[in-house]
Amino acid sequence: MIQDKIIFxxxxxWTASNLLSVSRLIIGLFLxxxxxxxxxxxxxxxxxxxxxxDYADGYLARKRNEISELGKILDPVADKVxxxxxxxALYQAYGLPLWVVIFIIGRDLLxxxxxxxxxxxxxxxxxxxxxxxxxxxxxSLLLLxxxxxxxxxxxxxxxxxxxxxxxxxxxxxVKFITVFRQNRxxxxxxx
Numbered sequence: 295m296i297q298d299k300i301i302f303x304x305x306x307x308w309t310a311s312n313l314l315s316v317s318r319l320i321i322g323l324f325l326x327x328x329x330x331x332x333x334x335x336x337x338x339x340x341x342x343x344x345x346x347x348d349y350a351d352g353y354l355a356r357k358r359n360e361i362s363e364l365g366k367i368l369d370p371v372a373d374k375v376x377x378x379x380x381x382x383a384l385y386q387a388y389g390l391p392l393w394v395v396i397f398i399i400g401r402d403l404l405x406x407x408x409x410x411x412x413x414x415x416x417x418x419x420x421x422x423x424x425x426x427x428x429x430x431x432x433x434s435l436l437l438l439x440x441x442x443x444x445x446x447x448x449x450x451x452x453x454x455x456x457x458x459x460x461x462x463x464x465x466x467x468v469k470f471i472t473v474f475r476q477n478r479x480x481x482x483x484x485x
């Protein structure tokens with residue numbers, strides 16, 4: 295079980311960066327509805343705000359020394375919820391292929407499961423890594439291409455998205471195995 299002191303560090307709960315991540319969770323819910331009911335202009339505006347908050351929360355956390363265990367959880371969860379809900383809505387309203395939605399959400403669920411295992415075993419949250427951030431950016435571009443219904447880039451972005459998802463997933467699997475083994479070695483050495 296995750297200890298409260300690890301997630302809710304004193305003075306690092308209601309930070310600007312964490313509030314941006316929470317706002318992205320809320321944006322994800324509204325975005326789903328706007329896309330589903332084909333309110334394209336508002337959906338595009340909210341998509342741009344969501345992308346901005348994704349980069350701004352990390353920047354603020356580093357710049358203002360607000361990096362926290364809670365933030366390391368909120369940021370990727372906000373990404374996964376926003377991307378997942380947007381993917382589902384784009385499938386329902388704009389023709390994003392179902393297999394792409396399954397691929398995106400499946401990868402996120404597997405990474406989330408691995409993260410929960412590490413948190414449970416180590417009481418430590420590992421932050422998002424560059425391959426994950428690149429994957430979210432490329433996925434966002436793919437989703438925007440469907441929202442804008444910009445056909446010339448859909449296929450190239452589909453191919454790029456699948457490649458980036460595979461690369462980032464492999465990266466996270468290797469990292470999971472490395473961290474898990476290192477944790478096991480550290481426990482054996484301390485005995």
